[in-house]
Amino acid sequence: MRPLSGKIANIAPSATMSIAAQAKALQAKGIDVISLSLGEPDFDTPAHITEAAIAALRSGKTHYAPGRGIPELLSAIAEKTTRENNSPCTSDQVIVTCGAKSAIHQSCEAVLNAGDEAIILDPSWVSYEPCVQIAGGKPVHVPLSDKNFQPDERLAEAITAKTRMIIVNSPSNPSGSVLERDSLKMIADLCIDHDLIAVSDEIYEKLIYSKVHHSLGAFADMSERTITVNGFSKAYAMTGWRLGYAVAPADILKQMDTFQQHTTSQATTFAMYGAVAALTGSQDCVHEMRDEFRRRRDNVLLGLSDIGLETCPADGAFYTFINVQGDDMLVTSEWLEKGRVAVTPGFAFNAPGWVRMSYAASQEQLDTAIERISALYT
Numbered sequence: 001m002r003p004l005s006g007k008i009a010n011i012a013p014s015a016t017m018s019i020a021a022q023a024k025a026l027q028a029k030g031i032d033v034i035s036l037s038l039g040e041p042d043f044d045t046p047a048h049i050t051e052a053a054i055a056a057l058r059s060g061k062t063h064y065a066p067g068r069g070i071p072e073l074l075s076a077i078a079e080k081t082t083r084e085n086n087s088p089c090t091s092d093q094v095i096v097t098c099g100a101k102s103a104i105h106q107s108c109e110a111v112l113n114a115g116d117e118a119i120i121l122d123p124s125w126v127s128y129e130p131c132v133q134i135a136g137g138k139p140v141h142v143p144l145s146d147k148n149f150q151p152d153e154r155l156a157e158a159i160t161a162k163t164r165m166i167i168v169n170s171p172s173n174p175s176g177s178v179l180e181r182d183s184l185k186m187i188a189d190l191c192i193d194h195d196l197i198a199v200s201d202e203i204y205e206k207l208i209y210s211k212v213h214h215s216l217g218a219f220a221d222m223s224e225r226t227i228t229v230n231g232f233s234k235a236y237a238m239t240g241w242r243l244g245y246a247v248a249p250a251d252i253l254k255q256m257d258t259f260q261q262h263t264t265s266q267a268t269t270f271a272m273y274g275a276v277a278a279l280t281g282s283q284d285c286v287h288e289m290r291d292e293f294r295r296r297r298d299n300v301l302l303g304l305s306d307i308g309l310e311t312c313p314a315d316g317a318f319y320t321f322i323n324v325q326g327d328d329m330l331v332t333s334e335w336l337e338k339g340r341v342a343v344t345p346g347f348a349f350n351a352p353g354w355v356r357m358s359y360a361a362s363q364e365q366l367d368t369a370i371e372r373i374s375a376l377y378t
């Protein structure tokens with residue numbers, strides 16, 4: 001075997017993508033599988049956003065743009081962050097990236113040196129650990145309380161002299177839970193006391209149903225140590241556009257900018273014009289999609305509770321996290337093979353014993369999925 005990078009070879013492929021691929025393979029054989037494994041809105045990108053990108057393409061916006069992003073988008077993001085996130089922000093604090101995923105990777109590359117520890121709160125999104133590892137850092141997993149999915153004393157206990165970063169995600173993928181203000185205050189205090197950088201992934205902030213979203217960067221003395229990550233994929237159904245962004249302190253932003261210059265160069269020029277329309281146009285489309293997700297969430301929660309399955313409070317994002325009280329891999333394969341419903345096992349999120357079901361699918365598909373799962377339990 002020829003020698004290849006051990007750094008990558010040691011990273012497991014994305015479990016969410018491989019389950020979705022298994023479901024697709026069964027579908028290709030003509031088997032009617034309902035795939036509730038991917039984190040992707042099933043809505044089309046709103047027309048005014050698509051039209052703005054088409055107009056940009058037609059008017060020749062097909063060349064390189066400034067590395068951090070077109071000025072119109074940088075200022076729209078700065079205004080949005082100031083207005084909605086209670087965090088005064090100017091254009092020079094913003095970088096537009098190829099998806100929020102790239103902003104998270106860049107944050108790790110910008111901050112971590114070899115062996116620096118980055119705390120990840122579990123259950124956690126599948127790509128945090130690989131982003132830390134690719135940047136040479138050491139992921140340190142700390143569980144949230146499995147009663148209310150908030151951090152507890154184990155977070156402070158996990159901090160060592162090597163800790164450099166805490167990655168926070170609210171609303172959460174996979175659990176759909178939302179961090180309370182007190183939990184974020186506790187995280188902020190720890191960051192200040194131990195001189196840590198926080199990466200606050202707020203990509204699901206607009207998809208929140210029964211709680212209030214608080215931005216970590218808005219807490220006193222946190223703007224100088226918080227990288228706020230956000231994007232367009234979830235709120236505006238723009239997953240394939242690959243557009244995200246980060247708001248970061250000047251020294252970190254400079255590092256991210258240098259990294260981006262030598263890797264992707266920039267986000268796609270004409271796509272950024274669509275993002276300007278997303279942020280500056282009417283937000284009715286976001287509210288309509290959120291209200292539809294809320295309806296589906298309510299139905300799915302009711303259906304799962306009728307089956308007798310316990311779920312984590314689904315306050316945000318578009319996932320229910322189900323406590324299967326057993327081997328999540330076994331349950332996932334049984335649901336796929338016998339029930340023809342694809343969901344993601346909790347092990348992918350460092351949460352064995354749970355499975356994640358996305359409700360970003362039509363109500364009809366969700367109803368059928370609940371019927372099929374119910375049949376497995378009767």
Ligand SMILES: Cc1ncc(COP(=O)(O)O)c(C=O)c1O
Nearest residue numbers: 039099100101125173231233244
């Ligand atoms: C918590 C979380 N952060 C970041 C991302 C990445 O989003 P993007 O599509 O903008 O790269 C995702 C996508 O699934 C996510 O669930």
